[in-house]
Amino acid sequence: AQTVTQSQPEMSVQEAETVTLSCTYDTSESDYYLFWYKQPPSRQMILVIRQEAYKQQNATENRFSVNFQKAAKSFSLKISDSQLGDAAMYFCAYRSGSSGDKLTFGTGTRLAVRP
């Protein structure tokens, strides 16, 4: 079974600074997808960024980028120019390449942004 580990229960960053959230996973599959989801206090889960395992290039979405190290099974999220609105729980998630397979979530990292 796949597992996703987030070793940082809480992180804090100064506004406008950069922060990196860590995620490692365990799988024997070669075809899979990795995601970072944001859950603000409103509880609405929002997709931040997605990485396909077959792509070597790291995904980037505006201020959000990942460092995908397939051999090390590591998938960290970097948030640049942090904003107050970035404060939320961040969940790393794994999905097998099989269509319709479930998402396996990590335990989450609570990010605080200091003004």
Added chain:
Amino acid sequence: SAVISQKPSRDICQRGTSLTIQCQVDSQVTMMFWYRQQPGQSLTLIATANQGSEATYESGFVIDKFPISRPNLTFSTLTVSNMSPEDSSIYLCSVETGLEAFFGQGTRLTVV
């Protein structure tokens, strides 16, 4: 993309009673997923609901406790039956379109 409307957003229920949570999607989807998020914890999949067939439950979850209906391709309900305080959680429904999962706003359930 998909927009999901989930109701109720929160409820406080007496132990021993049941609560039905509704999830409406703005487009037709094959699978709908129900998750539980216990206080301060991550999301755990309860079951996967396909239209026209019985839901598939994950280990630790049973149909008698969490019956699910899926009458059409845009709607599903999850019932939390015979509730106890341990059922106090956030319950979320989710659908996938393409490679992206979309979530409802969640139902915060408190059992007293």
